[in-house]
Amino acid sequence: MKSQLDPMNPADIEQALRTLTGGVEIHGDPKFSDEINERLLTAGETAQANAGRADPATSLHVRRLLSVAIKAPTNAKKVAWLHKAADTHAAAIGPHAACHDGCSHCCHVPVAISRLEALAMGRAIGRSIIEPEYHEPLAFRGYEAPCPFLVDNRCSVYNARPAVCRTHFNLDADDLLCRLTPGQDVPVPYSDTRLFVFAATEMEPNPGNWADIRQWFGSPARAESV
Ligand code: SF4
Numbered sequence: 001m002k003s004q005l006d007p008m009n010p011a012d013i014e015q016a017l018r019t020l021t022g023g024v025e026i027h028g029d030p031k032f033s034d035e036i037n038e039r040l041l042t043a044g045e046t047a048q049a050n051a052g053r054a055d056p057a058t059s060l061h062v063r064r065l066l067s068v069a070i071k072a073p074t075n076a077k078k079v080a081w082l083h084k085a086a087d088t089h090a091a092a093i094g095p096h097a098a099c100h101d102g103c104s105h106c107c108h109v110p111v112a113i114s115r116l117e118a119l120a121m122g123r124a125i126g127r128s129i130i131e132p133e134y135h136e137p138l139a140f141r142g143y144e145a146p147c148p149f150l151v152d153n154r155c156s157v158y159n160a161r162p163a164v165c166r167t168h169f170n171l172d173a174d175d176l177l178c179r180l181t182p183g184q185d186v187p188v189p190y191s192d193t194r195l196f197v198f199a200a201t202e203m204e205p206n207p208g209n210w211a212d213i214r215q216w217f218g219s220p221a222r223a224e225s226v
Helices: 010-019 034-052 056-071 075-096 115-125 194-203 213-217 220-224
Strands: 112-114 210-212
Touching (some): 056 075, 056 194, 075 194, 112 115, 112 213, 115 210, 115 213, 210 213
Antiparallel strands (some): 112 210
C-alpha cells in the first residue's frame, strides 16, 4: 500500500507533528512531595536544553531511515529499518538523558506496539503472539504490572525490544521523576518521539492492530516460562 506521508517531506512532517501530542505535560500536583513539585518547575526547560545537545545532523539521518522503513517492501524490513532509526536516535540523545542501567520505570508504564512489530519481536525471540480482542483498550494496570520481559529489573529481550523502548528517554537532570511512586502518575520529561509514532502509524494505520506489549505476550509468568 502506498504511504500517504513521508518523513523526508517537510510539509508531511509539519502535518504529522501538528496532529500528534508533543509529549508529557509537566505540571505540579499537591499530592506530590515538595521535592517532586520543585523539580517539575524546571524539568521541561532542562529536557529542552538536553534535547538541544544532541547532534542536529542526526535528526535528518533519522528521518531518512524512517522514510526507508515506511517504504520497505516487507514487514520484517520495515521493522528492521524502524529499529535502525530508533537506535540512531538513541545514540544521539542517550548520552544527554538521565536513563541508566537498572532503571526500569518505563517498563512499568503502557508500552503500545503494533501487530507488525509484535510479530517481528515474537519471531526474534521464538514466541507466538496472543491476538487481543479487536479494539480492546490498551492495558494499563499500573506499577503492579510491569512488562512481561522485565526480569531482575532488566530487559530480557534487549536486542529484540520494540522501537518505543529504544526511543524512550527521560531528559531531566536525573531520574528523580522516574522513581516509582505507586498510585502517583508523576509526569516525566521524555524525549520527543512523535516522528517514530508517525512512522509506526504509517506502517500500521489500523488502530485494531495496536495493543500493549502485555496483551501481545501475556503475563510475566507466561513470558518467563519460554
Ligand atoms: S521490552 Fe524490555 S525495555 Fe521494553 S518495556 Fe519490556 S522489559 Fe522494558
